[in-house]
Amino acid sequence: MGRRSDHSREELAALALDAARKIVELEGLRGLTARRVARDIGYTIGTIYNHFENLDDLIMRLNGQTLDALYTALTQTPLGNEPVAAIRSLTERYLRFTSQNPRLWASLFEFHPSEGQGLPDWHGEKILMLLGLVERALAPLLAHRTEAQRLHCARVIWSSLHGICSLEASGKMAATESAAAMADTFLNYLLAGLNAEAAGVASTV
Amino acid sequence: MGRRSDHSREELAALALDAARKIVELEGLRGLTARRVARDIGYTIGTIYNHFENLDDLIMRLNGQTLDALYTALTQTPLGNEPVAAIRSLTERYLRFTSQNPRLWASLFEFHPSEGQGLPDWHGEKILMLLGLVERALAPLLAHRTEAQRLHCARVIWSSLHGICSLEASGKMAATESAAAMADTFLNYLLAGLNAEAAGVASTV
DNA sequence: ACCTGAACACCGTTCAAGT
DNA sequence: ACCTGAACACCGTTCAAGT
DSSP states (O other): OOOOOSSSSSHHHHHHHHHHHHHHHEEEEEEEEHHHHHHHHHHHHHHHHHSSSSHHHHHHHHHHHHHHHHHHHHHHHOOOOOOHHHHHHHHHHHHHHHSSHHHHHHHHHHHOOOOOOOOOOOHHHHHHHHHHHHHHHGGGGTTSSSSHHHHHHHHHHHHHHHHHHHHHHHHSSSOOOOOOHHHHHHHHHHHHHHHHHHTTTTTTO | OOOOSOOOHHHHHHHHHHHHHHHHHOOOOOOOOOHHHHHTTTHHHHHHHHHHSSSSHHHHHHHHHHHHHHHHHHHSOOSOOHHHHHHHHHHHHHHHHHSSSHHHHHHHHHHHOTOOOOOOHHHHHHHHHHHHHHHHHGGGGGTTOOHHHHHHHHHHHHHHHHHHHHHHHHHTSSSOOOOOHHHHHHHHHHHHHHHHHTTTTTTTT
């Protein structure tokens, strides 16, 4: 055969990632194979390996797109300057995204790079973009703190929400309790603590 | 060949699970295959399927043992009656377990049952045992609440700690920040909130 | 009753051969 | 330059044949 030039390099990679996304949406990472992606886009298996280093690379790029989609979902509308409302709004959007894209979201955490490999640099950068949203929403409450402390606090919120959503979605919580209710409890305590601290009345905890 | 009776049914299953645990400890779930477990214990592949429904079943039983080990690690020493100290102690033990058994712990959450399947009942029961530890530690702070509210609160703590450890361990946090520091921040706010609530001074949050 | 190992239908990955 | 498809070394799972 040789070159078909039905599609440019970029088009073909996008085609493969779209096919991969559909598979993961329907069946999760378990259903995703390089051969199936090839079949779905009408190319042979070798072509996948002309455009991706290996299956892990393809999965990581798909996960990268999911992180971008999450960022978009969290920033669709301005968050406002009132920190408590902004944090609650971010949480609501985050929960909506995970419940609307359960398998894509799960595959972000189900995938672990193989032995010697690490995640690409852009993965960490995308995470920092997301954490930045939380940090900016929090900022008015933490005006008296350093940048490092604000980021630390954003990480705590991000991690906790992740844990709440992830255990709920995986059914590993032995509960029919909703992630929304748990997130609400979590935020109530945390925001109360931050508010009190900002007001200077709880600095001796 | 036929029956070898080198080992009883129970011994053989235990042998297989021990081999599986060693593989996962060294290489994570990626390295675990039914054929490799068979090879490691000196039996052929068919024998694995005489003792386990399939590879998923083997993984779930291994995860069950990990949950048991976690329970043991959390209860090795009495927790005392002072709720704040008890919660901090549980957290410390939890963090120690996850850092000493990173891959076994990760495999608890990396594994998702396939399409139609759910987790076995005993999985939920083991989780409830663990949640019960948190709940009992909290109880003195939540004497004025219902049983359901206490369990809800235990779940929030459990989920948040899970999220903090899991993002740290997977390197998906873009941070070299320690889980211990994040857990500490989380607990400080939460315990302050609970204390204030118990004292009746923060009921209007 | 339970162990064996061939058989089947898949995988990921590589690479010489083609255009 | 890039697509093909055979080839290789694996998988999970089943099951007739053995003892």
